[in-house]
Amino acid sequence: MNTPQDSSLGREVSYPSQYDPGLLFPIPRRAAREEIGVDDTALPFVGHDRWHAFELSWLDPRGKPQVAVATVQVPCTSPNLIESKSFKLYLNSLNSARFDDAPAVLGRIAADLSACAGAPVQVVAGLPPLHEAPLGESIDGLDVAIDCYGPPQAQYLSADAGVEVEETLVSALLKSNCPVTGQPDWATVSVRYQGPKIDRAGLLRYLVSYREHAEFHEQCVERIFSEVSARCQPQWLEVEARYTRRGGLDINPWRASHGIATPAATYRELRQ
Structure with missing residues (x-):
């Protein structure tokens, strides 16, 4: 293998x-x-x-x-x-x-x-068009203290079962490392869901806890999808990470709950 x-x-x-x-x-x-x-x-x-x-x-x-x-x-x-x-x-x-x-x-x-x-x-x-602003609400401006940069800490994730929302939360602070070379991989990640309201500070801490984590891009996104699903119990969920370019290539893994259609139109982040 x-x-x-x-x-x-x-x-x-x-x-x-x-x-x-x-x-x-x-x-x-x-x-x-x-x-x-x-x-x-x-x-x-x-x-x-x-x-x-x-x-x-x-x-x-x-x-x-x-x-x-x-x-x-x-x-x-x-x-x-x-x-x-x-x-x-x-x-x-x-x-x-x-x-x-x-x-x-x-x-x-x-x-x-x-x-x-x-x-x-x-x-x-051809390529998708550039979009200068993220299509969602950024959580990067939250006033939170962070001291964990790996491994990913799923326990940071939680949701308020008493409040149901449909929203898209975005962070440009996702960073992980190549599991072989240790080189940094940078991305903007979006979390779109419907269900119990996700604690935003906890989500930001969770995403930053990938900072020293070594895993391929696709695997990081599947881990995020799985752990948000398990901890926050959304009715449905979409996770996409738009990684910055290296060597003329960038990658954008997208994972969604069954029944969610593939986006009819997509875009590139300004950093791409």
Whole structure:
């Protein structure tokens, strides 16, 4: 079974000079889900991992370079997540490959990523629009004292069963670390729900407690979803983290309760 330690993460590598789909490195989702009590065969959520690719290039049939941007969507039901450094190396391997047109490139990327993830992956040209302000109410201005930066402390989470609300709470203070290299990963996270009113100070303390936590982006979001669900008992819940770009890629894992439709329109944070 592939583990992060088997990947190219944290190792000196040569950038590829020719197209090589073998660079893509899958990491099974099951082990991390077992750690938080999630049954991989009966997921308590729906969702996807949406990637934004800013550095996509190839050669046309006459050898002229072409450039584009793209959005990639990996379903959370796929057996594997795609390790980010391998994804970057793979995209760079397209730089010297010749394709008839952009649809041919996007089709090839979709096929290769689908093989790596173990499920159909969508790849489309273009990126979502930027949105300068978060679509929700920020909790970052709360006057709270914080002294725990890891591991995540689910006991900080609570909700008032006597008050039911529907709201979206947003924090730009989510930070975690790569479990292999220790490099920081920065994100804005939104928690949209209906149900008992979540204690905002406790939620902020909880999110900040990821600050020194080492886990992949997708796994952090699934942990947040699972622990908010268990501690706060919302009727339904959505959690999305929009991570900042590294190496021409950013990732935006989204998890939601069953019955919640995939957002018809999405956006990028100003930091992306």
